[in-house]
Amino acid sequence: MSLTEEANHGHLRPLEHDHTKCISKALNTAEQLCVVRGVQLTPIRQQVLALIWDSHKAVKAYDLLDRIKPLQNAAKPATIYRALDFLIEQGLIHKVESLNAFVGCNCSERQHELLLLICKHCNEVEERPASEVMQALSQEFYQAGFSPHSKAIEAHGICANCSDFHSIS
Amino acid sequence: MSLTEEANHGHLRPLEHDHTKCISKALNTAEQLCVVRGVQLTPIRQQVLALIWDSHKAVKAYDLLDRIKPLQNAAKPATIYRALDFLIEQGLIHKVESLNAFVGCNCSERQHELLLLICKHCNEVEERPASEVMQALSQEFYQAGFSPHSKAIEAHGICANCSDFHSIS
DNA sequence: TCAGCTAATGTAATAATATAACATTACGTA
DNA sequence: TACGTAATGTTATATTATTACATTAGCTGA
Secondary structure (H helix, E strand, O other), rough: HHHHHHHHOOOOOOOOHHHHHHHHHHHHHHHHHHHHHOOOOOHHHHHHHHHHHOOOOEEEEHHHHHHHHHOOOOHHHHHHHHHHHHHHOOEEEEEOOOOOOOOOOOOOOOOOOOOOEEEEOOOOOEEEEEEEEEEEEEHHHHOOOOOEEEEEEEEEEEHHHHHHHHHOO | OOOHHHHHHOOOOOOOHHHHHHHHHHHHHHHHHHHHHOOOOHHHHHHHHHHHHHOOOOOOOHHHHHOOOOOOOOHHHHHHHHHHHHHOOOOOOEEOOOOOOOOOOOOOHHHHHHHEEOOOOOOOOEEEHHHHHHHHHHHHHHHHHHHEEEEEEEEEEHHHHHHHHHOOO
16 A cells, blocks of 8 residues: 555545546446436537546536537537536536536446535545445434435545645655 | 424424524624624624524525615625625624525534535524534544535425424324 | 724626526427 | 427526725724
């Protein structure tokens, strides 16, 4: 185990990971899920998803709009927001509420309500199942007599990679 | 203990509580805190805080703007957003990120990062310390090597009062 | 006193985010 | 072919938030 991995408690997303794999995995998973579910991953929706997966950062809707224009000349805000709505419905992306931005979801098959760790330094967003947190949350809902329909847990701070970066350099 | 309280697991905010007490308590606390901290709870800031405490619902910035105009003829968006920034800084209100709206905080003295339970039916927002959740969250941050600066936990669903309402009526 | 500083507010303009409403297209199916 | 539905095109507009610069009020030290 490298120093870096150790400092990250084994939960490292390497600074230079092979991101093409992230993208192709996400797109493949999305395609398969949509087939199974009988919904259409149209070219526009695919392109938006691909653009979102261009990085692990949360992306703004109007940035997506700018970046999809070379591919979809006619793209307008509604184009993007419709695609985003679809992708959210299908659990393929998250909306980061505290940023008004969107990020790819790694776990569209499973529960897609996760803890999002948002780094103020590199802007990347890590999603974590945080099962203990979720369990405590369910307990809390029960105690409050609250029936949850959806939940969002978002934390802003400095991620493991960026802490390492600072402490090493 | 009433039937209603029982059904709410003892965490009831009665449908008809004496809300004037909520307001005056919030305003008094705010005043005292600001004195102690050496910051100014100016008339505008006070009025915005009072308007927010007009209910337990989350309020939109431009609704506040409309409602403060009779008192502050010159009010503009910046007027409201500045007051909101101040109140958030002082922990006197929360921004509900998933609604782009604002709600009074009951616990400005103590930790003001809480679980917010947002009812889809009555729109009221309940804040809960949810200490077990917070503890699990800290644990998760540690495991992820993440240094949190701020966090938001927001759940949408049906609150205890509204569940009671449906099951009784 | 008054010059200078700071915090707060006034004011106008505009940026950034998101939705509504209606028209059109593409495609499957009766 | 006619019809229905899902997706997209298109225009306009609503909603949320910030920037930049001017003004005011009150304090502080020369």
